[in-house]
Amino acid sequence: MKLRYHLDRKHDGLVVVEAEPQVRNIFVYSQTKNIIRVPLPYIIFAVRYTKNGHKVVYPGIYGSGLHVFCRTEPITKADDRVCFLPTDSRSLGLVCTEHSSDNKSFKSLKELVNYVVTHWWGHLHMVEYQPFGATAWQEAKFENLHKAQWTDAGYFHKALHIQKSYGQPNERKIPSDADFTDLPWPADLEWTAGEPPPCARKSSYDEW
Secondary structure: OEEEEEEEOOOEEEEEEEEOOEEEEEEEOOOOOOEEEEEEOEEEEEEEEEEEOOEEEEOOHHHOOEEEEEEOOOOOEOOOEEEEOOOOOOOOOEOOOOHHHOOEEEOOHHHHHHHHHHHHHOOEEOOOOOOOOHHHHHHOOHHHHHHOOOEEEEEHHHHHHHOOOOOOHHHHOOOOOOEOOOEOOOHHHHOOOOOOOHHHOOOOOOEO
């Protein structure tokens, strides 16, 4: 995955990471099967965090901790249009992660994002059956994904800003002129007390 955007403030922040198209198994609520194998477009994960000393904290659903959207092309700017995946359209992209993860602390931003995204892959999703349900999704091909009836979520920065989710709108906002070029993971958030400072370590967090 790639880090596409990072908004870091004194007490909190937001990262946007993007997973490339791939075929994967996902877990769904179903009367016939609970695992379906589907082609996925570009998936955009917007993960919020707060700060507690040298640690970063995942706020969970009540802090609008994770939103998931998709595109058939990489995201390049804040006013690119995004869509809801069938897994998360019911809640307008907001994911209800397990409450045991609410306010969970991590040593680094990358560790937090890895935890949250891994949780999403193993999440039991409620897949909407219209207009692009589980059966049609399973039968889709990569070359036809752009023709699929993904539910439009509007402009990305507005999708995060005005949708029905927890927290105040100003806590969810991304500037309309935000830059979504590939970014390295911020070294200052990779450092924790008792470890060598960033300048003493060789690391690259462009992808993992």
